[in-house]
Amino acid sequence: MIVMITFLLNACGARQPFDAEKLPLSPTLRQWQPVSSPRAVVLGLHSFGDYSAAFTQLGPLFANAGIYLESYDQAGFGERQIEGRWAGESLLVKEAARRIAYLSEVYHQPVFVMGESLGGAVAILAALEHPQSVAGIILSGPAVREGIRFRYTWNAAIASAAALAPGYRVKVERDPQDPLLAPSQARRLAQDDKIIRQVRLDSYWGLIQLADSASDLAPTLNHNDTPVLLLYGERDTSVPEAGIVALRQHLQGQLTYHAIAQGPHLLLQGKQWQTTGNLIIDWVKQQQDTLQVLQSRPASHSADTAFGPPGQLQARSD
Numbered sequence: 001m002i003v004m005i006t007f008l009l010n011a012c013g014a015r016q017p018f019d020a021e022k023l024p025l026s027p028t029l030r031q032w033q034p035v036s037s038p039r040a041v042v043l044g045l046h047s048f049g050d051y052s053a054a055f056t057q058l059g060p061l062f063a064n065a066g067i068y069l070e071s072y073d074q075a076g077f078g079e080r081q082i083e084g085r086w087a088g089e090s091l092l093v094k095e096a097a098r099r100i101a102y103l104s105e106v107y108h109q110p111v112f113v114m115g116e117s118l119g120g121a122v123a124i125l126a127a128l129e130h131p132q133s134v135a136g137i138i139l140s141g142p143a144v145r146e147g148i149r150f151r152y153t154w155n156a157a158i159a160s161a162a163a164l165a166p167g168y169r170v171k172v173e174r175d176p177q178d179p180l181l182a183p184s185q186a187r188r189l190a191q192d193d194k195i196i197r198q199v200r201l202d203s204y205w206g207l208i209q210l211a212d213s214a215s216d217l218a219p220t221l222n223h224n225d226t227p228v229l230l231l232y233g234e235r236d237t238s239v240p241e242a243g244i245v246a247l248r249q250h251l252q253g254q255l256t257y258h259a260i261a262q263g264p265h266l267l268l269q270g271k272q273w274q275t276t277g278n279l280i281i282d283w284v285k286q287q288q289d290t291l292q293v294l295q296s297r298p299a300s301h302s303a304d305t306a307f308g309p310p311g312q313l314q315a316r317s318d
Contacts (some may be wrong), residue, residue, distance in 0.1 A: 018087045024079040025095055028052055029075035030058030038068035040135070040288045041103050045119030046071065047098060047266060048207055049144070049172065049196035050189070051078025054116065057182065058268060058277050065281045070103065072123070078204070080195045086206035088124075089213060096126035100133050110135035110291065112284055116268050117238065118207060121214035127226060128217060134285045136227040138280055139247075140267045143211035144218065147242035148165075155212070158205050164243050166202035180235055180262065185269035200248045201296045215243060219250040227258045231276060233263025255285055260317070 030052045031211030046054040052071040062069040073080045075087030077093060096113070103111045112135050120142025126135045133209055145151055161168075174197070176190035177183075189195055221228065227299060228251050231245045258279055264270050268277075 017318055018076060018082055018091070020075050020080075020087065022093055023075070025072050025075075025080070025099075026049035028079050030055065030059070030071050032063040033070060033137045034066045035064045036066070036200065038107070038170050040112060041046060041068045041285050042070070042114050042138070042281045042284065043099055043103060043121050044069055044098070045113070045115040045299045046077065047117035047119055048075060049077065049199070050116075050266075051194050053078075053188065053192070053194070054266075054268060056113045057185065058280075059275045061274065062114060062281065065285075067281060067284060068107075068273050070099075072099070072194070074119070077196065079292075081194075081196065082123050084196055084198060084200050084203060086200070086203040089206065089210045092122050092210070093125045093129065096122050097129035102131050104130070106134035112136045112138060114138035114140070114280070115142060116140040116266060118210065120144070121210045123222065124214040124218050125210075130221060131224040131226060131293065134226055135222070136229065136234045136284070136290055138229045138231075138274075138283070140266045141236050141239050142214065142230075142244075142248050143239060144215045144243035145208070145211045145240075146215040146218075146246035149242070150241050155208060157203075162201040162205035166200065166205075166214070167236055168304060170201070170204070171196040171198050172196070178264075180233075180264035180271060181266065182271055182273050185266075185273075189266075189269065211243075215246070218247055222254060225254050227254050227256070227287050229258075229280065229309060231239050231258050231260060231263075231267050231279070233260045233270065235262055236265040238265040 040123050046057045051073040055069060056073045074175050075091050076082070076085060100111050102115060105208060110133055113123040113127050115121070120139040122138055123139060124142065173188040177188045181189070230247065248255060249294065251269040260267055260272060260276060263272060270276060
């Protein structure tokens with residue numbers, strides 16, 4: 001009886017909507033800018049429960065390689081949390097798509113979209129919104145679910161629980177000494193107050209639906225031949241391998257795949273983050289070289305297609 005009462009009390013007030021206007025994106029922007037004009041631009045999208053600080057290790061590595069990296073707190077996370085509420089798939093995708101279009105316009109170049117876990121699902125869906133503005137997609141342990149056994153049975157169970165008690169919270173334990181993560185990131189994930197530690201059932205159901213959408217629409221990426229880099233940790237216990245296998249099958253012709261030995265789900269925070277980061281950098285440079293060759297075919301390729309300044313970005317740098 002006590003458990004049931006607690007369950008119901010946790011669900012109280014669950015129907016209040018997420019108000020994005022109260023928590024704008026711009027103040028949470030982080031940028032890592034190379035000394036000279038960047039040769040490529042990357043938008044980073046963090047995982048569920050995390051926020052823009054997920055890229056604090058990769059940022060300087062990218063900048064030293066001449067690549068501009070930008071991230072922000074996605075709606076519902078980091079400084080844009082409202083009691084752990086789910087902001088909604090539509091808002092998450094819309095914000096990323098707008099940022100892609102903006103960066104492409106500012107830098108006069110298509111943008112590479114990099115997503116980890118939830119961020120990977122958002123990256124897939126946002127890239128489909130503005131394919132002409134996307135140079136490539138980098139997916140690290142993306143939240144995809146095609147091929148999972150009893151997928152729709154699980155969906156029905158989670159949806160029912162979320163409908164009955166949307167505000168019920170499940171505690172997420174994080175080990176500050178996780179041996180699969182970089183020490184600084186293990187501590188950050190375990191101790192940073194901006195990390196979500198109690199997941200609402202309706203937010204979890206929102207994540208499942210987002211992953212389903214990304215799985216269902218990912219095959220349409222091959223309509224525009226967008227190059228994709230897919231990274232998956234061999235110790236990933238969050239995204240079933242079946243979903244990764246299905247994604248590889250759909251995107252064979254445009255896909256570069258790397259399985260990271262002893263890699264965790266959050267590869268970009270993993271112990272081998274530098275190796276993973278350099279894999280990404282090398283792939284981005286290869287794609288950018290190919291893109292620049294294609295763009296230089298007309299003899300009139302001139303200064304107006306070069307990288308421009310970052311413009312009036314309301315952001316902070318790390």
